[in-house]
Amino acid sequence: MHRPATNVVPAGGRKVLTVNARAPRETIQQHHHQHAQMASDAAPYTDKPAMSVADLVAYTKKELDTDAERQSKVSAEGAAGDLQSQTGATLDLSHKNINALPVEVIVLIRDKVERLALSHNPQIAVPSQIVLCDRLRYLNIRWNQLKHFPEAVLQLSSLEILDISKNRITSIPEGIKSMTSLKFLAVARNKITRLPLALGDMPSLTKLKFDENPIEFPPPDALKPATNLVNASIEAEKERDVCQQVKRFLKAASIRERMRTNSEEDLRY
Template sequence: MMYEQQHQIQPQMRMDMRKNNSSNNNSRLGAGVAAEKRKSIEEEKLEIVDLSGLSLECLPNPSLNLATICKLDLSNNNLQNIPESLTARLLNVVVLDVHSNQLKSLPNSIGCLSKLKVLNVSGNLIESLPKTIENCRSLEELNANFNKLSKLPDTIGFELINLKKLSVNSNKLVLLPRSLSHLTALRVLDARLNCLRSLPEDLENLINLEVLNISQNFQYLDTLPYSIGLLLSLVELDVSYNKITTLPDSLGCLKKLQKLSVEGNPMVSPPMEVFEQGLHAVKKYLSEKMNGGHRSSPKKKSWVGKLVKYGTFNGHRSSSSASRDPEREGFFMPEYRPIDGLASPRYMGMFSPRRLFSPRNYFSG
């Protein structure tokens, strides 16, 4: 088996050259420099191994210590599995690329890769990710596009606290786990071309999310949660080619939003003439609607007005107020009764629910 060492990692070592008269500080500085040198020597031994595009169907026994590999590229081969024992020994791997193979699953030992930051498993036949992937707590980028994923691990969001980019487009996902809302470091979420029927409700916890693409879920996705408008860092939102008819009013709060794609939806609100005026007009429309500027339903009458209407209160409508606002219903009590009197046993029965909402008149003198 041939390994190609492309280059060695040369970490930068910073040294404080300022003079210090304190012997204790000098000793600490010397110890720090020594530690940096040891770290430098260790990292200089790490290697990048590229075995991509060799039509490999299986991996032969390696001819070097797997613990010395920081990047392993096995992409564009015909691999059907990755041995558990091999993965478990990649203790220092930071980048693992196995895209464009024939993998149906990932080894459970992938959870041993505590230093792994980038994992690319796109273009395979993977139906589910192992739950042990949650142990890869250094992971910053996960690319699982173009697979057969029907679900993600339920608790994946609780552990991958450093994940910044999650790409799961072109799969068979029906939903995204609620735990994804705990990925507070996440900046990019790409879940297009799936079968998503809904999104998690508490998306507002994704405080650093800048790009959200949930387009092309076609006939499945027809609503968006209100919390999508609370993603205050969001710059790009693509919900095109779904069955969405109404955008949440909360989208009017997204001050950083620069790109909104909604084509291919049977959109009703905002109306298309608003979209034709551009993103600023859409945000203004939604903001005004949220603040009561646009009302799709008649104004709700107060419960007091309803009581007056049905004669529960023996009041008289104000003709002047009615002329000014026909929907506003005012009332006057026929006589003044002090609170002591109303609280007396004589009047206590008047406030029972059955009497209060009865069409009969119990307040007449």
């Protein structure tokens, strides 16, 4: 299949890690929080010299080969045939001054990488070819200077965690409803004024982080937890409660909007 070319990208190198392809949601989110903490503790952007596309491709190949050797060793030790032991790679390309992922890298990672970190790349633009990476379950594009929600991400139907915090995004498209596997959406510290009604129709979504946005809709009362949870040990429960509270409000608002639209159409006839 012909794949269109995309912008070349300078980048630097970092280790490729691995994560169980069928790890429980809690494990996936634990890795997410660890990476988020690492990113927040670092400087927002980097002046690190850029890599050439050829060097980036060579680096990616090397790290994926290393991961394949590790998996082969696991199979040789008796895990062959155990699907639970099969893993997908994690590729961290944060702090590399990446402008876009070249199609050569997309081709390399599309069938292997399940976790991709592209944070702290202030000039980055998410390429349309990222839709080819249909194994992605985690995507971190926080701490960049994105002004628009990357439309291509909406087609990543297997994505479970999307962290697009600390950018300059002003809105979330209603098309986010197509991300049927999404469980955790982080959009904190952007410039979002309105949450889309579509969030109310996303059964898989259980966690939503939207703090430090100038949100006008839903109103403040709808953004508070329905119950008074003050114990720090149940912070995760509080976050789930807030997510469900917001989703219920948006679901009801969506129903009212449809009823209003239908009534207006009836009056025309």
